[in-house]
Amino acid sequence: MQSVLQVGAGSGGMVVLDLVCRDPDVRRIVLIEPDVYKSHNVHRHYFGHNDVGRPKAELAARWVQQFRPDLELQTLVVDLLDRERQPEIEAAVAGCDLGVCAVDAEPAKYHFDALMRKYQKPWTLGEVLSGGIGGWVHVFRPGDACYGCVASHLQRTVATDATPPPDYADPAAAVRETTIPANKASIGVVAGLHASVTLGLLAGTDPGFTSLLLPLAKVDGVFAEALRPFRFRIPRSPECLICGAHAGPAGEELDVALDQALARLGHE
C-alpha cells in the first residue's frame, strides 16, 4: 500500500496523476491544487470547455474516480505556500510515502523540498523547458542533494536555457517565456517520464540518477541532438545553505524557506 502526495494538476501534473493512479499498489493520493480550470487550459489538458470554472482538484478527482473507485483521494484546494494552511499540508506530508511535484513556480519547488526533507520523504519533480524543447525529471531522496543543490549545480554546468521553466498556465502573461507554447505531446513525454520514474521509485527501483534531461528538439547552441538523454548524479553540496552543514534545524529551515518563497512572490 502506497500513499502519494502530489502538488499540481496542471497539464503535466494531470498526466502524472493519471499514470500513477493506475498502479494498484497506490492506494491513497493527496492532491494539492488551488487553481480553477480556465478556457486557455483546455487545449493542453484533459477536460473540455464545459468544465471551465470548476476547481482543477475537483476535475482531477472525478478523472481518477473513473479508473480507481477504490483509491482514497483527498484534495486540498489550497496554495502550497499558504501560511495558515501549513499544519494541514504538513499532516499530508507526514502521512505520505512519496511526493510528486508538478508545479512550475520556483518558490513552490523550494518549499515542497523543505517539507519533504523535514519529514524525510523521497520526491520527484518534472520540468518542461521553454517551448517544449525538452524536459527534466529529478529524484530527491532523504540525505541526498536538495532542490537547491541540484538547481545551482545544473545552472553552473548545463546550458539548457538561462530562464527557469516557465509557467504555462497563462499564455497571455506579461513574461515573454510564458507565451511560448509547449505542445501537449512535449508535456506528455516529460510528464510520462516523470510518472515512470515515480512508479519505479515506489517499487523500490533506484533510477541511477538524480536528474535526467531529455532534449526533444535539436536547438542550435542548446541541444545538438533530439532524444538523446543525459543522466546526472548530483551530490549534496557541503556549502549548500539549505541542506549543507551551515543550514539550521529542519523546522527553522522550513520557516526560512517559506519566508524566502513568500518574499519572492512579493508578499510580506
Ligand SMILES: [Zn+2]
Ligand atoms: Zn542542498
